[in-house]
Amino acid sequence: MVQGKRSTHNALGTFIRVAENWSVILLATVVCASVLFTYGKFAMPPQFTSTAVLYTLNGNTAELSEGQLETSLAGDCAYAVKSQEVLSKVISDKTLSYTYQEMADKIQVEYPEGTHVVEITVTDKSSKSAKELVDAVADATVTYVSRKMGIGTARVLSYGFTGGRTVTISPAKLAGIGALAGFILSVFVCLCRAFRDDRILVPGDIRAAGLEIFAVVPSEE
Numbered sequence: 001m002v003q004g005k006r007s008t009h010n011a012l013g014t015f016i017r018v019a020e021n022w023s024v025i026l027l028a029t030v031v032c033a034s035v036l037f038t039y040g041k042f043a044m045p046p047q048f049t050s051t052a053v054l055y056t057l058n059g060n061t062a063e064l065s066e067g068q069l070e071t072s073l074a075g076d077c078a079y080a081v082k083s084q085e086v087l088s089k090v091i092s093d094k095t096l097s098y099t100y101q102e103m104a105d106k107i108q109v110e111y112p113e114g115t116h117v118v119e120i121t122v123t124d125k126s127s128k129s130a131k132e133l134v135d136a137v138a139d140a141t142v143t144y145v146s147r148k149m150g151i152g153t154a155r156v157l158s159y160g161f162t163g164g165r166t167v168t169i170s171p172a173k174l175a176g177i178g179a180l181a182g183f184i185l186s187v188f189v190c191l192c193r194a195f196r197d198d199r200i201l202v203p204g205d206i207r208a209a210g211l212e213i214f215a216v217v218p219s220e221e
Contacts, residue, residue: 017194018187025186032182033175040171047123047168050130050160052138054118056145057153074111077118077154081109081141085148090136107137117157127162134160 018025056073080086087103090096096103108121120141122134138156145154 014191014194018190021186021190021193025183025190028182028186029179030182032185033179036178037171037175040169040174044168044171044174045125046170047125048127048130049121049123050127050134050162051119051121052134052160053157054120054138054141054154055157056116056118057155074116074118077141077145078109078111080144081118081120081137082107083144086137086140086144089140089144090133093140094132094136106133118154122160131160131162 054077056077082104084100087100087107091098091100091103098106106123108123110119110121111117112119120134120137122130122137124130124133138159142154142156
């Protein structure tokens with residue numbers, strides 16, 4: 001009889017101990033996949049993007065170098081995109097229920113260095129609404145820059161388009177992530193339990209305990 005707990009296990013014995021819990025592993029995998037699929041389906045509606053491009057034109061800024069001018073115009077135009085006046089006009093004209101901050105959070109502005117180009121990207125619940133919003137923001141920005149800021153002029157180089165990329169993870173991908181996470185977690189728990197299991201399941205468990213095998217009683221088929 002083996003006294004006390006063994007500190008090591010035979011690999012085959014460990015595998016058998018884990019395999020005994022196959023139903024638990026399967027259940028954990030299915031449950032985690034189902035939970036994340038449901039979450040992705042109902043709590044994470046898809047979000048779409050649409051991008052409009054503005055082109056800034058030089059104003060009366062002869063004291064600036066060409067490089068400084070490009071940066072100044074594009075930077076000022078990029079600032080105007082998220083200004084209170086521009087977004088408030090868009091919210092009013094489109095009769096939106098968003099607050100100013102909610103609207104600002106939907107917008108991403110970039111202006112590649114060394115160019116007069118400003119890219120405006122809007123994220124919304126549908127491809128159509130994203131296009132409508134980014135077009136409205138582009139028009140309002142052009143008006144604001146040209147009439148109010150006095151730094152030059154801007155024009156819309158290209159409006160947004162429908163069919164923009166989806167920026168959320170699909171429910172199917174979330175289900176796959178959940179299944180993998182559930183499988184790994186359940187196997188880890190089963191391994192921890194296996195190393196605490198003192199039963200002798202295979203001859204290798206006796207050798208792992210530092211004991212010798214003098215005889216084996218054959219099992220009855």
